[in-house]
Amino acid sequence: MTAQRRVVAEVLDGEHVHLTADEVHSRAVAKLPEISRATVYNTLGELVSLGEVLEVATDKRAKRYDPNAHRPHHHLVCARCGAIKDVHPTGNPLADLPDSERFGFTVSDVEVTYRGVCPNCAA
Amino acid sequence: MTAQRRVVAEVLDGEHVHLTADEVHSRAVAKLPEISRATVYNTLGELVSLGEVLEVATDKRAKRYDPNAHRPHHHLVCARCGAIKDVHPTGNPLADLPDSERFGFTVSDVEVTYRGVCPNCAA
DNA sequence: CGGCCACCTTGGACGAAGTCTAAAGTCACA
DNA sequence: TGTGACTTTAGACTTCGTCCAAGGTGGCCG
Structure with missing residues (x-):
């Protein structure tokens, strides 16, 4: 250190x-x-x-x-200005991927990115 | 053209x-x-x-x-070699983001990326 | 204390990916 | 044929990131 x-x-x-x-x-x-x-x-x-x-x-x-690595979360991004917010959706996307869609992969992680327009840019 | x-x-x-x-x-x-x-x-x-x-x-x-833009789908990526597969999870992640987590954004789109190791790289 | 070694830091060169621009080419149409 | 709008080209340029050789720093052991 x-x-x-x-x-x-x-x-x-x-x-x-x-x-x-x-x-x-x-x-x-x-x-x-x-x-x-x-x-x-x-x-x-x-x-x-x-x-x-x-x-x-x-x-x-x-x-x-x-830096918020210890609390699992996903991201909401403004398509216009690039602002990023941490979000916590309900549900577990990992459970939504059936075995038949895994192609033999060992799936360990999932990232969800929501895109939209933030209130500032909408105005 | x-x-x-x-x-x-x-x-x-x-x-x-x-x-x-x-x-x-x-x-x-x-x-x-x-x-x-x-x-x-x-x-x-x-x-x-x-x-x-x-x-x-x-x-x-x-x-x-x-090029597969007309059929909605998400991606499964090999963390080792970078191979990409199209996948079709069940469920609708857009519905999993409560209003309280939208921060006033107009959310229009969601991208899900699964990460793992493909059978080739696992061997 | 002094020397040695492992590790860290530095600055600049380098490389990959993508954007920009000025000039030339192409096409439709009157 | 001449004109104007649009496209293409080649290369310079920017941004982001990595690499590398040289020098610095600190711990440890005698």
Whole structure:
């Protein structure tokens, strides 16, 4: 646990939003000016493998990092402005995939992304 | 409808798999050597806005294009090799998102991505 | 204390994917 | 044939991410 890693963890923990790697880097730089992009990417990668943080790929642009990894949830994305909300649908999509539709895969995980238009963009 | 657009449409229609823009370009070049990358991107973009083709962003790498846009379906992705299968789960995830979880959004669409390991990679 | 080794960080180069732009080509139609 | 609208092209450019070699840092053991 180095100063750099602590800073990255703090940035993610501080704001419960979905930051891009670049945004994490900017905020990390504010706390520790010499931190490099490579270190931020490395640290984010480690946090992801440790299961502390989730990668979210809601749009084709940059990956986003979701510090809320311990509470299972899905995402609601604004098609217009890209805003992301965590949501908790009822039901279990894993149970909705019959064996005949699994093609022999060992299915371990499911991601649900709702798309729509947020109140701001609708106005 | 120009020769270039016809070729792109043929490539997508010919193979019911999920191609990246680059793969579409390579196959299009085989049929029409002078077609440019920009044209392929333009045409894919138009097909997407027309609703003829779906963009799929299952991994962080290249977008993939799914010609099977008229039959609603979701995707099963191999975490190891990236293979993608179309699947048809039972149930309607849109109905599983209560109003209280919609944050005022007008929700129009939902994408479900199952992740697992395919039989090939498991062996 | 001093040396050694493992690991971390840095900065810049590199690569992949996609977008943009200016110029040239093509087509319908009067 | 001339005109204007639209398309295509090639390549430059941007963005996002990864890689790598060099240097730094700290722990540990003698």
